[in-house]
Amino acid sequence: MAGSYTPHPDLPPPANVVGVPGWVRRNLLSSPLNIALTVLALYLLYVTLPPLLNWALFNATWTGETREACQTNGGACWVFIQVHFDQFMYGFYPEAQRWRVNIAALLLILGAAPLFAGRVPNKLKVRLGLGLLVIYPIIAFVLFKGGLFGLPAVDTRRWGGLLLTLVIAGVGMTAALPLGVLLALGRRSQMPAIQSLCVTFIEFWRGVPLITVLFMSSVMLPLFLPEGMNFDKLLRALIGVTLFQAAYMAEVVRGGLQAIPKGQFEAAAALGLGYWKIMALIVLPQALKLVIPGIVNTFIALFKDTSLVLIIGLFDLMNIVHNATTNPEWLGFSTEGYVFAAAVYWLFCFSMSRYSQSLEKRLHTGHKR
Amino acid sequence: MNASSTSTAPAPAPLSDQIMIQMEHVHKWYGAFHVLKDINLTVLKGERIVICGPSGSGKSTAIRCINRLEEYQRGRIVVDGLVLTNDVKLIEQIRREVGMVFQHFNLFPHLTVLENCVLAPIWVRKLPRKQAEEFAMQYLERVKIPEQARKYPGQLSGGQQQRVAIARSLCMNPKIMLFDEPTSALDPEMIKEVLDTMVTLAEEGMTMICVTHEMGFAKTVAHRVIFMDGGEIIEENTPEAFFTNPQSDRTQLFLSQILHN
Numbered sequence: 001m002a003g004s005y006t007p008h009p010d011l012p013p014p015a016n017v018v019g020v021p022g023w024v025r026r027n028l029l030s031s032p033l034n035i036a037l038t039v040l041a042l043y044l045l046y047v048t049l050p051p052l053l054n055w056a057l058f059n060a061t062w063t064g065e066t067r068e069a070c071q072t073n074g075g076a077c078w079v080f081i082q083v084h085f086d087q088f089m090y091g092f093y094p095e096a097q098r099w100r101v102n103i104a105a106l107l108l109i110l111g112a113a114p115l116f117a118g119r120v121p122n123k124l125k126v127r128l129g130l131g132l133l134v135i136y137p138i139i140a141f142v143l144f145k146g147g148l149f150g151l152p153a154v155d156t157r158r159w160g161g162l163l164l165t166l167v168i169a170g171v172g173m174t175a176a177l178p179l180g181v182l183l184a185l186g187r188r189s190q191m192p193a194i195q196s197l198c199v200t201f202i203e204f205w206r207g208v209p210l211i212t213v214l215f216m217s218s219v220m221l222p223l224f225l226p227e228g229m230n231f232d233k234l235l236r237a238l239i240g241v242t243l244f245q246a247a248y249m250a251e252v253v254r255g256g257l258q259a260i261p262k263g264q265f266e267a268a269a270a271l272g273l274g275y276w277k278i279m280a281l282i283v284l285p286q287a288l289k290l291v292i293p294g295i296v297n298t299f300i301a302l303f304k305d306t307s308l309v310l311i312i313g314l315f316d317l318m319n320i321v322h323n324a325t326t327n328p329e330w331l332g333f334s335t336e337g338y339v340f341a342a343a344v345y346w347l348f349c350f351s352m353s354r355y356s357q358s359l360e361k362r363l364h365t366g367h368k369r
Numbered sequence: 370m371n372a373s374s375t376s377t378a379p380a381p382a383p384l385s386d387q388i389m390i391q392m393e394h395v396h397k398w399y400g401a402f403h404v405l406k407d408i409n410l411t412v413l414k415g416e417r418i419v420i421c422g423p424s425g426s427g428k429s430t431a432i433r434c435i436n437r438l439e440e441y442q443r444g445r446i447v448v449d450g451l452v453l454t455n456d457v458k459l460i461e462q463i464r465r466e467v468g469m470v471f472q473h474f475n476l477f478p479h480l481t482v483l484e485n486c487v488l489a490p491i492w493v494r495k496l497p498r499k500q501a502e503e504f505a506m507q508y509l510e511r512v513k514i515p516e517q518a519r520k521y522p523g524q525l526s527g528g529q530q531q532r533v534a535i536a537r538s539l540c541m542n543p544k545i546m547l548f549d550e551p552t553s554a555l556d557p558e559m560i561k562e563v564l565d566t567m568v569t570l571a572e573e574g575m576t577m578i579c580v581t582h583e584m585g586f587a588k589t590v591a592h593r594v595i596f597m598d599g600g601e602i603i604e605e606n607t608p609e610a611f612f613t614n615p616q617s618d619r620t621q622l623f624l625s626q627i628l629h630n
């Protein structure tokens with residue numbers, strides 16, 4: 001083993017693979033095909049981006065009160081949005097009462113913010129979450145609807161805009177998830193009666209388009225109800241949306257339940273835990289965690305599907321924007337209107353998607369087994 | 370893989386004549402397949418039984434009938450004076466008194482080690498959390514992993530996980546412990562730590578039924594060894610007699626295969 005030590009000559013440094021130049025080289029210019037695709041993409045951006053930016057930003061009109069303020073240089077006229085903004089947010093909710101909606105929104109933001117913060121202890125988060133799920137809807141309902149504590153009543157027909165979209169989506173989500181969980185458990189139940197009931201329910205609602213459900217709820221349901229009994233139109237839409245999405249949610253949750261090994265159930269049962277405790281403490285926490293992407297996917301679909309309520313004459317965000325574009329004073333601004341609506345929908349859906357990703361990361365507890 | 374080096378044999382304490390488990394003419398079918406054929410077994414308080422036999426012979430099924438993880442079609446099982454029926458409340462009552470340790474540990478991966486241990490005491494025994502945690506820490510010390518209490522099962526080795534699983538069962542303060550091949554899924558170097566834990570438990574007088582192929586463990590710890598094949602109890606004897614003078618051909622064949630590995 002004797003022998004003198006001769007060090008190898010130094011190797012040249014590797015090609016730059018860090019920093020911006022490194023990233024560009026690795027991702028955009030790594031092969032001839034890649035270079036061609038990069039050039040093509042740059043060309044497409046060159047063709048589409050400048051006109052878009054010109055329309056949306058540089059040639060756009062930002063200030064003004066009336067249609068006359070809009071410049072005729074081919075740019076967007078955001079004055080249209082500005083003038084209708086309150087309507088887009090509150091619908092036909094009486095102006096003097098809109099502070100009630102604002103307070104409810106503020107409460108929601110204050111209550112939900114700690115849930116997104118990292119430092120808050122889990123116990124507090126659970127309590128806050130339960131409060132938001134159980135107590136908040138009651139407070140919000142009283143605030144919106146009024147007729148109590150000296151608040152003037154506001155008929156649900158006057159609720160509209162983003163407010164209405166959020167009410168439908170919020171109620172739909174908070175009701176569809178627990179209902180979906182129950183349906184999924186029922187579908188896997190050992191009891192044939194419960195099982196077939198759940199299968200029938202799920203397959204029925206999955207088999208019909210939501211638009212049909214909404215139509216039926218507004219046209220057919222009143223036929224079955226006794227004369228004079230007036231079922232709130234919003235309530236009917238809420239029930240329709242909830243049951244419809246619960247069926248989808250049930251299938252998502254069932255996928256998660258199937259992924260939990262039988263041993264988990266058996267270990268919990270062997271400790272003397274009963275069915276509901278096993279489900280609530282052992283199986284569902286794991287199953288729901290597994291299907292967070294699917295749950296959020298369903299939530300996002302639900303959020304966007306709320307726009308279908310326009311066909312039964314509810315003025316959600318989509319419908320109120322559409323309504324404004326048909327205002328004779330403001331004809332010809334539908335592009336601005338729909339771009340605005342799309343942006344609002346996108347903002348909410350994208351936030352949900354990001355939140356689900358962070359939630360998945362946070363709930364990860366090391367590799368299985 | 371010999372457990373005789375792990376500990377001295379526990380002094381053969383005089384057994385009381387209190388019957389903890391009684392299986393009478395138990396039969397079970399999976400469809401047309403007759404898994405358990407006329408199983409009769411009486412286990413006294415403080416008695417330690419080892420069940421061995423070839424794979425698929427019905428060992429797991431037999432002990433899983435005792436805490437009703439499996440139902441059976443014929444026969445009678447009495448656990449600590451309670452006759453097993455289909456009554457859910459009764460089954461839960463029996464499960465509280467019967468701990469079970471599985472081949473694949475079956476720890477709850479979304480809960481920490483400590484949470485795994487306090488879950489059942491809190492939700493089944495209705496212990497206050499603080500008390501349950503103190504209790505759990507005592508058991509985690511007994512299985513020699515108190516320092517892992519705040520970790521998740523996924524962060525532990527197989528041997529550590531199995532010891533947590535034992536502690537989790539003990540936290541319910543059971544009268545009987547069932548082990549279903551607790552070391553078969555472990556790497557050889559981790560088998561000893563789990564067997565040591567089981568020997569300690571045996572020394573404390575726990576009533577135990579262990580399905581295992583650790584013959585060293587059977588020799589040192591068991592009062593009786595039971596050999597199953599094809600859903601039947603073929604042979605039942607003291608460890609000495611079982612290993613030195615097996616009665617049936619099938620037992621001899623099984624022992625020669627096991628001991629030569």
Ligand SMILES: Nc1ncnc2c1ncn2[C@@H]1O[C@H](COP(=O)(O)OP(=O)(O)O)[C@@H](O)[C@H]1O
Binds near residue numbers: 426
């Ligand atoms: N759920 C089941 N359905 C049908 N057959 C089963 C089922 N579980 C076990 N068996 C069969 O029952 C027999 C006994 O199984 P088991 O008790 O697990 O054997 P052991 O534990 O002795 O290896 C095996 O032949 C196995 O294939």
Ligand SMILES: [Mg+2]
Binds near residue numbers: 428429549550
């Ligand atoms: Mg087995």
